[in-house]
Every structure is written in C-alpha cells, then in structure tokens.
Amino acid sequence: MAFIEIKNVFKTYAEIAGISTLALNGVTLNIEKGDFAAIAGPSGSGKTTLLNIIGALDKPTTGQIYYEGADITNISINRLADFRLHQIGFVFQAYNLINVLTALENVEYIMLLQNRPCEERTRRATELLARVGLADFMHRRPSQMSGGQQQRVAVARAIAARPKVVLADEPTANLDSKTAGELLDLMKELNKEKGVTFLFSTHDKMVMDKADKIFHVKDGSIIN
Amino acid sequence: MKTFAKIAWRNITRNKSRSLITISAIAIGLGALIFVRAFVDGADIQMIQNYTDLISGQLQIHADGFQKKMGLERNIPDPAKIASELSATPGIIASSKKIKNYVLVSSTEQSSGVLLIGIDPQKERAVTTLHKHIRKGEFLSEGKDDQIILGKDLLEILNVGIGDKVVIMAQGADGSLASGAYRVCGALDTGAEEIDKGMAIITLAAAGKLFVLEDRVSEFTIRAGDVYKLDDISRRLKDKFNGRNFEILTWKDISPILAQTIEFDKVFFDLLLAIFVLVVSIGILNTILMSVLERTREFGIMLALGTKGKQIVLMVALESIFLGFIGTVFGLILGIISALYLGWHGIDLSIFGKVFEGWYIGSIVYPRLFFRNMLLSSSIVLIISTIAALYPAWKAASLKPVDAIRHFN
Numbered sequence: 001m002a003f004i005e006i007k008n009v010f011k012t013y014a015e016i017a018g019i020s021t022l023a024l025n026g027v028t029l030n031i032e033k034g035d036f037a038a039i040a041g042p043s044g045s046g047k048t049t050l051l052n053i054i055g056a057l058d059k060p061t062t063g064q065i066y067y068e069g070a071d072i073t074n075i076s077i078n079r080l081a082d083f084r085l086h087q088i089g090f091v092f093q094a095y096n097l098i099n100v101l102t103a104l105e106n107v108e109y110i111m112l113l114q115n116r117p118c119e120e121r122t123r124r125a126t127e128l129l130a131r132v133g134l135a136d137f138m139h140r141r142p143s144q145m146s147g148g149q150q151q152r153v154a155v156a157r158a159i160a161a162r163p164k165v166v167l168a169d170e171p172t173a174n175l176d177s178k179t180a181g182e183l184l185d186l187m188k189e190l191n192k193e194k195g196v197t198f199l200f201s202t203h204d205k206m207v208m209d210k211a212d213k214i215f216h217v218k219d220g221s222i223i224n
Numbered sequence: 225m226k227t228f229a230k231i232a233w234r235n236i237t238r239n240k241s242r243s244l245i246t247i248s249a250i251a252i253g254l255g256a257l258i259f260v261r262a263f264v265d266g267a268d269i270q271m272i273q274n275y276t277d278l279i280s281g282q283l284q285i286h287a288d289g290f291q292k293k294m295g296l297e298r299n300i301p302d303p304a305k306i307a308s309e310l311s312a313t314p315g316i317i318a319s320s321k322k323i324k325n326y327v328l329v330s331s332t333e334q335s336s337g338v339l340l341i342g343i344d345p346q347k348e349r350a351v352t353t354l355h356k357h358i359r360k361g362e363f364l365s366e367g368k369d370d371q372i373i374l375g376k377d378l379l380e381i382l383n384v385g386i387g388d389k390v391v392i393m394a395q396g397a398d399g400s401l402a403s404g405a406y407r408v409c410g411a412l413d414t415g416a417e418e419i420d421k422g423m424a425i426i427t428l429a430a431a432g433k434l435f436v437l438e439d440r441v442s443e444f445t446i447r448a449g450d451v452y453k454l455d456d457i458s459r460r461l462k463d464k465f466n467g468r469n470f471e472i473l474t475w476k477d478i479s480p481i482l483a484q485t486i487e488f489d490k491v492f493f494d495l496l497l498a499i500f501v502l503v504v505s506i507g508i509l510n511t512i513l514m515s516v517l518e519r520t521r522e523f524g525i526m527l528a529l530g531t532k533g534k535q536i537v538l539m540v541a542l543e544s545i546f547l548g549f550i551g552t553v554f555g556l557i558l559g560i561i562s563a564l565y566l567g568w569h570g571i572d573l574s575i576f577g578k579v580f581e582g583w584y585i586g587s588i589v590y591p592r593l594f595f596r597n598m599l600l601s602s603s604i605v606l607i608i609s610t611i612a613a614l615y616p617a618w619k620a621a622s623l624k625p626v627d628a629i630r631h632f633n
Contacts, residue, residue, distance in 0.1 A: 100231055114530075
C-alpha cells in the first residue's frame with residue numbers, strides 16, 4: 001500500500017459555452033512516505049490541478065485518492081477542511097501568509113486551528129522559525145519581509161501542523177535563483193531531518209534537480 | 225477567539241482611512257440621531273408643560289361625562305372634601321377649583337359666545353400660569369367678584385378696554401336666566417388663538433353666584449410635576465375616587481390634538497431612525513464587502529489551511545462589530561455632549577418667528593436626554609453592524625479555496 005495513491009483520476013472543467021476542458025486524463029501515481037518528489041510540466045499541463053486534488057482542495061471528476069489506504073475522494077467539504085488541517089501542509093506560489101499577523105503568529109495560526117495549547121504553539125513556532133533562519137524576524141509582518149523570508153515562514157507554518165505531506169505549488173516561482181536554492185535546501189534538510197514528505201509542482205529545473213522522484217505531466221497525463 | 229478578534233481588529237487598522245470614514249459616518253449619524261431625539265423630547269416636554277401650565281393643568285377631575293358634554297348639571301359636590309383628599313395624595317403639588325360654562329359676553333356694541341371660567345385667584349397661581357399672561361391691566365384678586373379678564377382678541381371683537389363694562393348672559397344651574405355685569409380688569413395674552421379669542425375669567429365666587437351653583441364646582445385642576453409620572457398619579461386617583469362618578473383626565477385626554485402631535489413626533493423620529501439604519505447598514509456593508517473582496521486570496525489561504533467557514537464568519541462579523549462599536553462610542557459622546565450643552569444653554573428658535581410659540585413650545589428649546597433612547601439607538605447600531613456583516617461574511621466563508629488562492633488584486 002502506497003502512502004498516497006492516485007488512481008485513474010480524471011478532471012474536467014465545464015466551460016461556459018458548453019465546451020468542457022479535460023485537465024487530467026486518467027492520472028495514476030504513488031507517493032511514498034519520505035519522498036521529496038516533484039510534479040513537473042509546462043504551464044497548462046495540469047500539474048496544479050493534480051496538486052490541488054492531492055491536497056484535497058479540489059475533487060476529481062472520476063477516480064480515487066487514498067491516504068494510507070483511506071479513500072478521501074467522497075468526504076464532505078467540512079471534513080475535507082479538517083483533513084487538510086491535520087494531514088497536509090501547504091506552501092503556495094506567493095503571498096502565502098496572513099498579512100495582519102506577524103511571522104510568529106502566522107506559524108502559530110495553524111496550530112491554533114488544531115486547538116493546540118498556547119504554550120506549545122509559541123514554543124514550536126519559535127523553534128521552527130529559528131530552524132528556517134528567521135529567529136530575528138519573528139515579530140515582523142509579511143510586508144516587512146522579503147519574498148524568500150515569507151516563503152520560509154510558509155514552510156515553517158506547513159511543518160508546524162505536523163502534516164503527513166507538504167504540498168508546494170511552484171514555491172520558487174517568485175524567488176531569485178539564489179533564494180530559491182536556499183529555500184529548496186531548507187526543505188530538503190527538513191525532509192531528511194524530520195522525515196516530512198514533500199511534493200512540489202514545478203517547471204523550475206532547479207527544483208527538478210533536487211527532487212528524488214519526478215512525475216512528468218503533459219496534457220493531463222503522466223508521461224514517465 | 226482571541227486570534228480571530230486580533231485579525232479582525234488589525235484588518236480595521238489595515239485600511240485606516242476607509243475605517244475612519246465608516247466610523248465617522250456611524251458616529252455622526254448616531255450623534256445626530258441622539259441629538260434630534262433629545263431635541264424632539266425637549267420640545268415635546270416643553271409643549272406639554274406649557275400647555276398644561278397655561279390653563280388645563282396636568283390632570284383634571286370632573287363629574288362623569290363633563291369632558292364630552294360640558295354643562296352645569298355635571299358638577300362636583302362638596303369640593304372642600306375633595307380638595308383635602310387631593311392634598312393628601314402623594315405626587316400632587318397643588319390643585320384648584322374651577323367652574324366652567326359657555327356664556328354670551330356682550331359689550332354695548334358686540335356679543336360673542338365664550339367659555340367662562342370661574343377661578344380661585346389665589347390657588348390658581350399655584351396650578352397654572354394664567355396670571356403671567358396678563359398683558360394689560362391686572363389679574364383677578366380675591367373678593368373682587370365684579371372683575372373679569374378677557375382674551376386680548378376678544379377685547380378687540382367686543383371693542384372694549386380695561387375698565388369697561390361687559391355683560392354675561394347664560395342659563396343658571398337651576399334653569400333660570402343668569403346674567404351679570406363685570407368690569408374688565410385685564411387682557412389675557414397667551415399666544416393661543418382659541419384662548420385669546422374665546423375665553424373670559426371671573427372669580428370662583430362670582431361664577432358660583434352667577435350660575436346658582438352654591439358650593440359646587442365643575443373641575444379640579446391639578447399640578448403634579450413630572451409629566452412622565454402622570455399615568456401613575458391618574459391611576460392612584462382613579463382608585464381613590466372609584467365609584468364616585470368622577471372622570472379623571474390626564475393632559476392626553478384633555479388635549480387629544482397635543483397627544484397626537486407628540487405621537488406624530490415619535491413616528492417622525494422612528495422614520496428618521498429607519499433612514500439612519502438603512503444608511504449605516506449600506507455604509508458598513510460597503511466597507512466590509514470591499515475589505516472582504518480585496519482579501520479574497522487571503523481567505524482562500526485561510527480556508528485551504530483548514531480554517532472553518534464559521535471561523536471566517538466570526539472574523540468578518542467581529543470586524544464589523546468593532547467598527548459599529550467604535551462608531552457607537554463616538555456617536556454617544558457626540559450626541560450626549562451636544563444635547564447636554566444645548567440642553568443647558570437652549571436653542572433659540574426665535575428666528576422662526578412665533579410658529580413654535582403658537583405650538584406652546586416657546587422660542588427656546590432645551591433638548592432632554594433620556595437613557596432609554598440612547599440605549600435604543602446604540603443597540604440598533606450594534607445590531608445592524610452585525611447584520612450588515614452577514615452577507616460579506618457568508619461570501620468570504622463560501623469561497624472555494626482552490627479558486628480564491630489564485631485570486632490576485
């Protein structure tokens with residue numbers, strides 16, 4: 001049994017003029033615990049759609065998603081929110097954070113949603129921010145940090161929830177190559193250190209080079 | 225809850241000018257509403273006070289049916305006993321006896337049908353302000369039973385002046401023809417046309433003699449102080465005189481037109497309140513909706529992370545409640561300060577001529593603040609700031625995270 005199993009997933013978007021678009025065309029793939037994997041492909045290939053479906057943000061038109069053998073395809077929207085909260089960490093392309101909260105509060109926020117005690121929240125958020133190199137930036141708001149620093153906060157927040165997997169949708173897209181490299185190194189270290197599974201969507205060669213496993217997507221299908 | 229409140233609060237400070245405009249709109253609106261209500265209440269109280277002070281008193285006691293059909297046969301026997309019962313009733317400051325009937329008053333040139341009132345000149349001073357409205361001549365004095373006061377317009381109609389003689393003709397209580405000659409001692413100028421044109425006043429003793437009423441009177445006029453306690457006192461009197469065929473009237477029964485005017489003021493204020501509610505709701509709705517729309521992506525991220533719809537609703541509602549609350553605090557300060565200041569100094573309305581005087585308001589209005597009205601207006605602001613947030617909150621909570629996180633402003 002694979003850690004995350006995607007079985008024959010199709011996704012069709014209904015268009016206004018009655019023409020529908022096939023975004024995923026029977027995708028099947030397995031992700032194992034501890035993977036540092038990438039879904040790679042050009043723009044419009046369906047990689048973000050696939051990542052959203054794996055992240056329980058979207059539902060497939062047909063097909064199944066299994067997490068450790070449990071089918072999550074048909075669970076209700078409310079339970080999906082709970083599932084995401086406890087099982088999945090997210091790092092989005094940019095503007096990931098809640099603008100009115102400081103770095104520390106942003107990392108604490110996810111643990112607050114999980115009803116973790118206040119002391120544990122502060123302790124863990126402080127540790128994680130120090131771990132991602134932001135010990136001196138804890139009380140800054142997103143607008144007072146660079147793009148790279150904001151993505152580090154997002155990574156710290158994703159891990160703070162103790163998820164089974166961290167899904168990152170083109171996390172380096174808005175960063176310069178040096179900052180992007182540093183962010184990837186950080187995620188790789190966390191993958192090794194804490195055994196967190198990472199799955200990226202990307203068309204960045206640097207990300208693909210660092211990934212242990214790459215799923216190439218083209219026109220909604222896995223081609224490797 | 226604390227974190228959601230923190231986020232809500234910081235979102236208010238995020239766009240300071242927009243929040244300030246909304247808060248100012250609420251504050252100015254509520255302040256104006258409280259002030260207008262205090263002004264209307266002040267004017268109403270003055271209207272009741274001046275009307276009842278002038279001649280009617282705040283409460284009246286008659287024989288049953290007198291109010292509907294005035295007549296000498298509807299009279300109060302043994303008034304001395306009633307007077308002592310009234311003076312023993314808590315809440316009553318003073319009372320006076322009156323005899324009232326319609327008569328014909330004639331000069332050598334003209335005649336006019338008027339309401340003749342017999343008063344006790346001494347006691348009347350404690351109950352009404354008739355004595356303060358003598359423009360020419362003087363008020364009646366005890367024992368001078370051949371004197372009469374006529375309204376200033378009536379003097380003109382009859383073409384008589386101070387010191388001239390007029391003749392009163394009427395029917396006595398015993399059915400006989402009653403008539404008497406009196407010398408005009410004063411001109412009554414109240415500003416109210418129906419009084420200045422249609423009223424004559426003689427002493428109670430003279431009226432008793434004229435109408436052959438002996439000891440009996442038509443009315444007890446009562447002064448009780450606070451107009452808002454009249455219903456209580458009226459109830460007390462009804463209990464006391466139960467079974468004795470008396471009617472006990474408050475100013476509302478005495479002057480239904482005045483009561484209707486005051487009722488109209490209340491409806492007018494309710495209408496203002498409704499307009500205010502509508503404007504404030506739209507203002508708050510607009511602010512919150514704008515603030516929600518420009519944070520679509522942020523809400524998307526919150527929802528993607530696992531924030532529940534009800535938590536988003538709470539956050540947005542708190543934002544609106546905070547705006548409403550701050551606006552209410554400033555509105556209360558604004559309304560209270562303006563109403564208290566002008567309640568102390570008065571608002572001079574004499575530039576509008578005698579319009580307000582004719583309505584018994586007087587030329588200077590003193591706004592009066594009532595706690596219950598402030599509470600009502602403030603609660604309404606807080607309630608609408610919650611309700612106005614519901615639509616934007618629902619809109620934010622029902623965003624699809626997958627679409628919302630791709631939203632760029």
